[in-house]
Amino acid sequence: MKKILLISPFPPAQNPRLLKEYECLKANQFDVKVLYAERDRWAAAFKPIANTDFILVGGAYGSFFYYLTRVIHKLLRHVLPLAYGYDKASWLLYFKALSLRADLYIGHNLATLPIVVKLSKKTKSKCGFDAEDFHRNEVTDDQSKAEFIIPKRLEDEYIEQTDFVTAASPLICRAYQSIYPKLNPVNINNVLSIEHVKTPIEKPGQASDLKLFWFSQTIGRDRGLEVVIKAMGLLNTTEITLTLLGSITPENKTYFDQLTCENGLLPNQLIIHAPVSPEKIFELACQHDVGLALELDSPYNRDICLTNKIFTYVTAGLAIIASETTAQKAFLLEHPQIGKSYSIGKARELASIINQYRKNKNLLNATKVYSTELAKKTLNWEKESKIFMALVEKTLEI
Template identity: 40%
Template structure:
């Protein structure tokens, strides 16, 4: 048996597919893997039940939930809310930053100490402090995966409480990590500017090669099916620009399919926007979230994946989203907004789709019109995406980078 590895997240497995992929890769290579997390929402709890039945690693949830160990859930919520209020009043010191970053920061740390491991890995900012502190307490190795440029994940305002808190935690704990990974080359580059003495390894947020994907050619006079998905349906996601672009094309053959947690007020907003752009009701459809292992088969029914990042902050501009790699694995042509990260990516994989100007709906409309009227170009892009996913942009290939980082850390 290889070393024991404990992964810590302030989320749930179903909401953290990158963490799941890392746990899977480690377990498949003989490591004894334990994941510690906390309740986030009911949808994830239901999905976790099926997900965890298939795993070779163990999951421990701390801090209760609205249904199980409700007392612990209420107490940790109270502490978390109090810490967030104190953060605004007295700042990040005295453990306030750690408490405000995750509802179960203390419990994650205590459980990590119980799960004595040779390596602790933190995922997302709420898992950073518990992982590093537990490793240092036990005098073992630790690492952290920065899936985003966390300090500017939600805002570029350096006085914003979230920016202040995450900046403090990164500067406090990053130097103590034995390794640091990121999810895009530009995130690594940005962190390197801040921490020139630290090393950052890029591990792309790609997925295992899906099985039984059939790429169906799109034919003239058939609907051109567009697909977008995320955990939530909201603003600053490029959806408004997509709707406006569809209106500019002015064709009843274009369908927009949105998969996310439904919020009635957002659905009403986008329906109203669609109507004002003369888009017919049948042209826009909403779909509820599905288990992540079913997403690729589901996505393959569509023609074009919309990577519509708006670049509204630094992180959004330099990250490569999981939706982008989902589209490629599923064999969809991709329409990329021209964020810095996506424009760079498109230079390496020009056959997989087209780039459009993120602030110009007419640019997206031109790309849609091109594929609407040139179905063979569309079909070639779909085949190019699927080929890239099968041969290069997949977790079977990328996980080797991650496993090498872990192995080198443990052997150092």
């Protein structure tokens, strides 16, 4: 039985792509283990699978060892080679992985790229890397900043040494291909399993309310939420609500409460929901009408990525309203019956689309049905996983 080690500096609750790969590989009779570290309090609360396949390094969040390893990283990060010091958990992941010999190492997040390459060289095995983002432009487009320079160094040194690269959108694939012509990255969309598909809740024709939904790991400023609240204010109705699912600081909670008030909305029109386990997101989302994909077009990564939001909304049977990043506009042009797009930052344009769905329940219901059918027939992990498995089997020469 071939052994595969999946490596991430984040726990599975913050990396659904990794969790889907784990489940797929297990179902196909591979010996799979996951090596990970913890980062945020909310994610540490969710332990998706309590078994020995999931191996934590760096200590549980909040423990003495957790803080000790971070102090050690601060002391050594300017001494350690970049490959072992890029992330707080990099060196821990590498040294622990040495004891978990595998036929294939797959890295998630840029911190693991040099790790899987070094492991594969040392053990004469294979390695792959999942580029969920275009990492050099993940934080900034300013090429003079360390947030660009350091990821670029890692990519330039290691990415062409992998046996395969997957990416989370066609445009991320294209971006890497343009820099590394020999790379041939394979697109694996952030789709979900058919088992999560929800039957859309039909909105009665006489209903005048509309429920908007958005989620992320954290709720923060300058993520497109301000324009939604402004658009709701322009419509001058109390029958539209906005639910935000994610972790939020007290400062940002106050900020959004004030913004809601300033735009003439009632306090109960903004609903903030604490994080839930990944599988429960669908149960919450399907109680709404419209899913919001509000990506901005800067830095460049945001313009070309396709986040799991869109695919979650499709799976949950929601209509979609998406900002016109290059990737999201192309996606809705390919699937025009599941939603509408608006120009980034244009509150009146967004308000007009929201109002269409509020007033035209036939349009809303039909759009929700199209989303569900697309999830069942095309945009699901059962289909996408076949691409992933073919890549793994080719790499391992099975």
